[in-house]
Amino acid sequence: MKLKFTLTITLVCLLLFMSMKPQPSGFISKIFNKAEQQYLYLSAEADVLNKFPRSMKQDKLVGTNEWDWTGGFFPGSLWYIYHQTANEQIKEEAIKWTEKLEKAKDLDQHHDIGFVMYCSYGNAIKYLNDPEKVKAYKDIIIHSSNTALKRYDEQVGLIKSWNQKKSWDNKTVWKYPVIIDNMMNLEMLCYTSKITGDPKYKKVAISHANKTMKNHFRTDYSTYHVVDYDEHGNVLHQQTNQGYSDNSTWARGQAWAIYGFTMMYRETKDPAYLKTAQQAAKFYIQHASLAKDKIPNWDFNAFENGYTSHVDFTGRNISPAPRDASAAAIVASALVELSGFSEAKDKKAFLNFAEKSLKSLSSPAYFAAYKANAGFLLKHSVGSLPHNSEVDVPLTYADYYYLEALTRLKELK
Numbered sequence: 001m002k003l004k005f006t007l008t009i010t011l012v013c014l015l016l017f018m019s020m021k022p023q024p025s026g027f028i029s030k031i032f033n034k035a036e037q038q039y040l041y042l043s044a045e046a047d048v049l050n051k052f053p054r055s056m057k058q059d060k061l062v063g064t065n066e067w068d069w070t071g072g073f074f075p076g077s078l079w080y081i082y083h084q085t086a087n088e089q090i091k092e093e094a095i096k097w098t099e100k101l102e103k104a105k106d107l108d109q110h111h112d113i114g115f116v117m118y119c120s121y122g123n124a125i126k127y128l129n130d131p132e133k134v135k136a137y138k139d140i141i142i143h144s145s146n147t148a149l150k151r152y153d154e155q156v157g158l159i160k161s162w163n164q165k166k167s168w169d170n171k172t173v174w175k176y177p178v179i180i181d182n183m184m185n186l187e188m189l190c191y192t193s194k195i196t197g198d199p200k201y202k203k204v205a206i207s208h209a210n211k212t213m214k215n216h217f218r219t220d221y222s223t224y225h226v227v228d229y230d231e232h233g234n235v236l237h238q239q240t241n242q243g244y245s246d247n248s249t250w251a252r253g254q255a256w257a258i259y260g261f262t263m264m265y266r267e268t269k270d271p272a273y274l275k276t277a278q279q280a281a282k283f284y285i286q287h288a289s290l291a292k293d294k295i296p297n298w299d300f301n302a303f304e305n306g307y308t309s310h311v312d313f314t315g316r317n318i319s320p321a322p323r324d325a326s327a328a329a330i331v332a333s334a335l336v337e338l339s340g341f342s343e344a345k346d347k348k349a350f351l352n353f354a355e356k357s358l359k360s361l362s363s364p365a366y367f368a369a370y371k372a373n374a375g376f377l378l379k380h381s382v383g384s385l386p387h388n389s390e391v392d393v394p395l396t397y398a399d400y401y402y403l404e405a406l407t408r409l410k411e412l413k
């Protein structure tokens with residue numbers, strides 16, 4: 001009798017506790033079910049276009065070819081959805097769009113090969129249970145890493161992001177520009193050292209990360225977007241390309257920094273990388289300009305006193321400042337991982353922030369209805385506001401990092 005009473009009380013308490021606590025994995029599964037439907041629709045649209053989905057213009061899907069920096073995100077998102085739903089049709093689409101990228105293993109005209117090949121083939125290797133294909137995909141990753149090394153100059157110690165080009169204000173010629181985004185290409189190099197046993201790829205990644213740590217950060221751990229070098233690796237310029245001004249902090253640039261150094265800490269366990277990731281994250285999550293929903297403005301300092309843009313924004317309809325859901329998604333994914341490397345207060349703060357951002361992104365304010373938003377999941381990202389390009393639109397990489405963040409959160413729970 002007493003035992004029955006105790007069991008009943010325990011059960012009631014448990015039910016009460018469960019109804020009070022948010023159910024993260026339930027919420028995540030619901031999102032993946034919606035993503036599964038939306039991405040089947042997007043795949044059909046991409047077939048019609050015969051291009052990799054990138055964004056939307058006048059309500060129509062905009063696609064790209066394999067030489068752009070964004071081709072890997074669509075197959076990568078399909079892999080995340082397949083991993084959660086085991087939908088065979090999604091798997092077939094993921095294989096098809098991954099394999100369509102094979103030519104890009106020779107992409108050497110800019111630094112983005114890591115994004116392109118690792119988000120697609122890298123995820124395929126993780127999630128596809130087909131040893132023959134996986135072996136072929138690993139060879140493609142090794143080939144891609146050898147291509148990436150072609151842009152590394154030993155004297156400079158960094159991978160060159162773009163070939164020599166004029167800065168956007170036409171006042172500077174960048175000789176050896178390196179952008180903070182380039183940190184994201186290093187994961188493929190670390191992986192290639194693991195599967196080949198050859199340390200040369202990871203050595204390049206470490207050299208790149210060390211010089212980025214030295215020259216891309218200001219004392220408050222905000223970041224420059226572009227650092228330009230001479231042939232000996234001396235800094236020539238610290239500027240912006242997609243941010244408001246040279247001394248401002250472009251939200252997605254800061255997101256790449258947080259993600260990149262978290263990933264490099266995972267790969268090396270170098271405490272300097274951990275400190276950099278944590279401080280860069282604190283700059284971001286504690287910033288006064290952040291709205292309650294935690295989705296940042298496209299730049300943390302746009303139109304503030306002390307920040308002068310080289311762009312004339314007159315006549316542009318940019319008030320209130322457009323938000324960048326892509327930056328929020330990248331940061332959410334990074335913070336779920338970074339919380340696992342952090343202690344006490346930081347651990348909690350990083351995870352709380354990631355959960356809050358993901359809740360906002362999953363609300364109707366950001367998450368699109370079925371077949372709307374040209375088939376993408378998230379609304380309200382910014383490609384490059386100074387170039388007046390892709391402002392307040394869906395972007396394929398916002399979806400990719402959002403799905404990655406949810407996957408990481410689910411695995412953490």
Ligand code: GLY
Nearest residue numbers: 069181242252383
């Ligand atoms: N890597 C280009 C961008 O973040 O827009």
